[in-house]
Amino acid sequence: MPLIIKKNSEPFFRDERKRNRDCCSLLEGLADPDPTTRRWAARDCIDCLGAAAALVGRLKVEQDISVREVIFTTLTRMGDPLAVAGLVAFLRSEDPALRNEAIEAMKQLPDEMAPILRNLLADADPDVRIFAVNILESLRHPQVEAWLLAVIDNDLHINVCSTAVDLLCEVGTEAALEPLARLKARFADEPYIQFATALALARIGQA
Amino acid sequence: MKRILIVDDAATVRLYHRNILESAGYTVEEAINGIEALEKSLLKPFDLYLVDVNMPKLDGYAFLQRLRGKDMSQAPAIMVSTEAAPHDQTAAYRAGANCYLVKPVRPEQLLVHVQILLGEICS
Numbered sequence: 001m002p003l004i005i006k007k008n009s010e011p012f013f014r015d016e017r018k019r020n021r022d023c024c025s026l027l028e029g030l031a032d033p034d035p036t037t038r039r040w041a042a043r044d045c046i047d048c049l050g051a052a053a054a055l056v057g058r059l060k061v062e063q064d065i066s067v068r069e070v071i072f073t074t075l076t077r078m079g080d081p082l083a084v085a086g087l088v089a090f091l092r093s094e095d096p097a098l099r100n101e102a103i104e105a106m107k108q109l110p111d112e113m114a115p116i117l118r119n120l121l122a123d124a125d126p127d128v129r130i131f132a133v134n135i136l137e138s139l140r141h142p143q144v145e146a147w148l149l150a151v152i153d154n155d156l157h158i159n160v161c162s163t164a165v166d167l168l169c170e171v172g173t174e175a176a177l178e179p180l181a182r183l184k185a186r187f188a189d190e191p192y193i194q195f196a197t198a199l200a201l202a203r204i205g206q207a
Numbered sequence: 208m209k210r211i212l213i214v215d216d217a218a219t220v221r222l223y224h225r226n227i228l229e230s231a232g233y234t235v236e237e238a239i240n241g242i243e244a245l246e247k248s249l250l251k252p253f254d255l256y257l258v259d260v261n262m263p264k265l266d267g268y269a270f271l272q273r274l275r276g277k278d279m280s281q282a283p284a285i286m287v288s289t290e291a292a293p294h295d296q297t298a299a300y301r302a303g304a305n306c307y308l309v310k311p312v313r314p315e316q317l318l319v320h321v322q323i324l325l326g327e328i329c330s
Contacts, residue, residue, distance in 0.1 A: 094294065096266040104263055130289050134261070159289040159310055166219040192311030195226075196219045 023048035030054055035064040042070040052078055056086030059098065068098075072105045084112050088120070091131045103134050110141040121147060126157040133163040145171055152183045158190060165196040172204045180204075209325055210234045210252075214244040214270060215259040215287075220310075224257055227314045228321065241265025241273070248279050255325055256280075257317075258304070260288040260295070268302040275303035283324035287312055 021044055029041030042058070045051040055071045062068050075083040087109075090102035106113050113135060120132035133151060136144050148171070151164040161183055168176050180197045187193035211233050215221050225235045236253070238244035240262040247253075256274070260267040267286055274280050286304040288295060296307045306320050322328045 094298075096261055096268055100261055100263050100266055127290055131261075162311055163217075163289070166217045169219050190311060191313055192220075192223055195223050199219060199222070 023051075027051065027054045030058045035067050038062070038064070038067045039070045042067060042074050046074050046077055052080060052082035052086055055083075056089070059086075059090070068101060072101050076105045076108045079109050079112050081112075084109060084116065088116060091120070091128050092125070099131065103131055106135045107138045110139045113139060114141055114143065117147065121151060126160055129155065129157065129160045130163050133160065133167060137167055145173060145175060148172075149176060149179045153179050158187060158193065161187070162192055162196060165193070165200055169196070169200045169203055172200055174204065176204055177201065208232065208234045209254040210236065211255045211257060211321070212236050212238060212244060212247060212253040213257045214238045214241065214262070214267065215257075216240055216262040217259070220259070224312070224317065227317055228257075231318050231321075233321070241267065241270030244270050245273060245279070248274060252280060253282055255282055255321060256284040257321075258284055258286050260286060260290065260299070268298055271299075271303040285317075285320055285324065 023045065026041045026045040026048055027050065029037050030045070032038050032041065038058075042055060045054070048054075052075065055075055059068060059071050062071065075087060084106075087102045087106050090098050093099050093102075117132055117135065117139075120135075121129055123129050123132070129151075133148070136147060145168075148164045148168050152161050152168070155161050155164070165180070165183065168180065172180070180201050184194060184197040184201075211228055213221050213224050213228075213235060215224070215237075216239050221237050221239075225237065228235050236247060238247050242265045244256070244258070245265070256271075258267040258270060262270075265273075267288070271284055271286070274284075283305040284303060285306045285308060286299040286302075287308045287310055288299070289310045291309045299307045305324055308316065308320065319328070
């Protein structure tokens with residue numbers, strides 16, 4: 001029997017926009033009670049003046065995960081200084097979900113994040129420095145290893161150094177051998193640093 | 208043999224905790240985020256959870272809230288985090304943690320908390 005492909009009358013991707021697509025309507029749509037409207041507004045407002053600030057403001061109160069995802073995608077597609085500054089500000093949020101989503105978004109912006117990362121890695125708050133190291137995790141940028149080596153040579157906070165060593169286990173090259181040995185000596189009484197540096201040294205040695 | 212699920216996105220941290228727990232005779236499984244941990248919890252029960260806070264896809268607080276909220280497991284949970292502020296600890300306990308440890312965790316510190324929560328020694 002021949003295979004008959006039945007034509008589906010429903011379009012594969014339904015356009016569920018309920019508002020006009022002018023910027024004023026779109027920015028208002030970010031606060032609409034209906035999450036579908038908010039999602040479309042977040043997607044379509046990318047070229048609107050003031051959209052970055054509006055999206056960042058919406059993220060602070062948005063509870064719907066699918067809307068949050070679209071907002072982060074739009075901010076990442078924008079990638080302009082306002083959007084990036086908005087994402088960076090979420091590193092200080094006490095909401096771990098928001099923080100982690102911002103980190104994942106920033107990982108997609110290597111060129112935009114590079115000039116900012118040096119400052120983040122020197123931030124007074126060790127948590128922000130840890131999150132900055134997290135951003136480096138999949139940031140495809142040639143300076144990543146150099147930044148990590150500067151962290152393990154200079155940062156006084158053990159958890160910032162630990163996070164950097166975790167990443168050096170994956171991306172470290174021969175250039176990391178001496179800094180790792182120095183870190184191991186600097187935190188000689190810390191079992192985790194001893195374990196992680198030994199692992200990183202062994203992996204880089206094998207490579 | 209008691210079964211422990213380590214939930215952490217950092218591979219080195221998972222290996223470090225696994226080595227400590229296995230050397231004490233526990234059976235260990237790993238999950239790299241809260242979603243994977245929920246999936247593993249649906250398949251088989253664990254006696255204890257060792258959960259990081261900051262993870263992509265589903266963080267430690269959200270994982271514990273879902274684990275407890277859906278009544279999938281009331282097994283004890285130790286939350287481990289780099290964050291030492293009191294509000295972080297409060298958030299962990301509100302989410303359903305039984306204990307909060309600040310990273311880096313020393314082997315003896317981890318084991319004593321595991322043994323207390325599993326009822327193997329008195330607190």
